[in-house]
Amino acid sequence: MREELFITGIGGQGIILAGELIAKAAMEKGYYAVMTKMYGAEVRGGASSSGVIISDNKIFFPFVRRPDYILALHEKGLRSHAPRNTKILIIDEDLVRSLPNISYERLVKLPLIRIAESIGASILANMVLLGIYSAFSGSISVEDLKKVIISEVKEKYKELNLRALEKGYEIGKKVAHS
Numbered sequence: 044m045r046e047e048l049f050i051t052g053i054g055g056q057g058i059i060l061a062g063e064l065i066a067k068a069a070m071e072k073g074y075y076a077v078m079t080k081m082y083g084a085e086v087r088g089g090a091s092s093s094g095v096i097i098s099d100n101k102i103f104f105p106f107v108r109r110p111d112y113i114l115a116l117h118e119k120g121l122r123s124h125a126p127r128n129t130k131i132l133i134i135d136e137d138l139v140r141s142l143p144n145i146s147y148e149r150l151v152k153l154p155l156i157r158i159a160e161s162i163g164a165s166i167l168a169n170m171v172l173l174g175i176y177s178a179f180s181g182s183i184s185v186e187d188l189k190k191v192i193i194s195e196v197k198e199k200y201k202e203l204n205l206r207a208l209e210k211g212y213e214i215g216k217k218v219a220h221s
Contacts, residue, residue, distance in 0.1 A: 044074075045098040046182045048112040049129070050172070051120030052138075055087035057169035058116065062093025064173065064195065068187040069097040077105040081124050090123035097182050112179065113147075114172050115139050116155060133175060135168065151175075151218055158214070159207060167207035174211020178219045185212040 048065070052058045062078045069076035075098045083089030094107030113129040115121050118139045129147050136152040153175070159167035170192075177185040185208060192204050 044182065045096070045100070046112075046180065047094070047096050047107045047110045048114065048176070049092065049094050049107045049110040049125055050114045050169075051090070051092040051123075051125050052116030052169075053087070053119050054082055054089045054091045055166075056091065056116045057166060058082075058091040058120070059093050061114075061169040061173055062095050064188060064191050065095045065097075065176075065183055067195065068183050068191045069095075071190060072183070072187060074099055074182065075102050077102045079105050079107070083123075090117075090120045092120050092124040112176060113145065114176055116168055116172065118143075121145065131179060133172065133179075153214065153218070158210060162207050162210055163203050167203060170204045170207035171211035171214075174208040174213075175215035175218070176211075177208075178212050178215025185209070 050058050050061050059080050066076040066078040077096050079094045082091040096102050110126055110129045113125055113132045115134045122143045127145055131149045132147040133151040135155040137154055155168045155171050156165050158171050159165050173188055177183055177188055196204050
């Protein structure tokens with residue numbers, strides 16, 4: 044088993060945290076996992092990305108080259124860092140207006156930021172995205188991600204993050220099987 048994913052957006056959207064949570068969930072399940080991160084010097088607003096590789100074998104090259112998933116919360120990240128091929132491309136339909144020469148087998152457009160805002164804050168879009176990813180993934184379940192969020196996220200943010208993850212998972216189940 045090997046699964047590669049690339050998460051991208053802009054600084055301040057929790058892109059790096061999302062990659063770290065997936066990698067930690069994979070390691071908790073006994074998989075090998077590696078996470079790389081890319082970001083500019085800007086604190087907020089610059090392109091930000093994380094690549095995660097999950098495998099039941101040792102990983103010798105840490106960079107995502109052929110992702111099974113690209114998860115995008117902003118077009119700037121897609122333009123700056125994203126690989127040009129993927130199986131499944133999941134994007135925020137409001138912040139990704141055009142796709143910069145990325146080929147894909149399946150495109151999923153959802154109002155990720157608006158969903159997060161309906162839960163409590165736009166910053167939760169990364170958790171909504173993780174929930175959707177877990178509905179598609181054969182490696183990392185929503186339960187795996189819940190465990191990691193409970194152990195890694197600050198107490199005052201746990202409840203909102205878990206609600207956003209669950210909402211994303213509910214939406215992901217509907218979309219993944221349609």
